[in-house]
Amino acid sequence: MERNLYERLGGEEAIAKVVDYFYNELVLKDASVNHFFKNTDMEKQLLHQTKFISYALGGSRTYEGKSMEKAHGGLNIQPSHFDTIAKHLHDALVHFGVAEGDITEALERVASLKEDIVHK
Ligand code: HEM
Numbered sequence: 001m002e003r004n005l006y007e008r009l010g011g012e013e014a015i016a017k018v019v020d021y022f023y024n025e026l027v028l029k030d031a032s033v034n035h036f037f038k039n040t041d042m043e044k045q046l047l048h049q050t051k052f053i054s055y056a057l058g059g060s061r062t063y064e065g066k067s068m069e070k071a072h073g074g075l076n077i078q079p080s081h082f083d084t085i086a087k088h089l090h091d092a093l094v095h096f097g098v099a100e101g102d103i104t105e106a107l108e109r110v111a112s113l114k115e116d117i118v119h120k
Contacts, residue, residue, distance in 0.1 A: 004058035005105055009098060012054060019050045022092035033084050036075060056109045068116040076119045086110055 009015060023046060028034050037045070048065050055063040065071065086107060093103045 005102055006054060006057040006059035008102060009057065012050070012059065014096070015054050015057070015059070016046075016050050018092050018096055019046060019053055021095060022088055023049070026088040026091060027085065030084065030088065033081055036077070036081070056113075057106055068113050072117045077117055079114070079118050082114050082118050 006015070009018075023042065028037065028042075052063050052065065089110060090103055090107060093106060098106075
């Protein structure tokens with residue numbers, strides 16, 4: 001049986017490391033997007049994001065948080081902000097040595113949420 005992307009990346013533990021690096025080293029240090037997170041409890045956010053990204057990558061757990069539209073509505077997120085966040089996710093996966101083909105697959109899944117996340 002072929003393993004899915006989540007399993008190939010190393011499962012929950014590996015994803016948690018990627019998410020931690022993605023947020024703390026990339027997103028929160030980028031002045032073009034970090035203002036969105038200034039009132040967010042980052043500990044809670046890291047947990048949510050880990051679960052969500054795991055789900056997006058095909059992990060077995062189901063995501064039980066708010067819908068993407070509910071979580072991001074009213075934040076006035078522009079397409080450029082979305083692209084910046086996606087780029088940070090890309091760079092975080094590169095940092096952990098994930099293969100280019102797997103990164104492309106992960107970013108395609110995330111991009112499918114763009115419509116729900118950006119401001120309309
Ligand atoms: C790339 C795809 C994205 C995914 C998968 C994602 C996922 C999530 C999740 C799972 C939550 C938590 C929802 C909950 O509280 O139950 C959340 C909240 C949040 N997201 Fe995203 N997000 C994405 C893109 C973005 C972008 C582009 C921005 C802004 C530049 C952003 C800003 C935020 C903020 C500020 C919150 C917290 C809102 C609050 O404090 O209640 N997200 N996101």
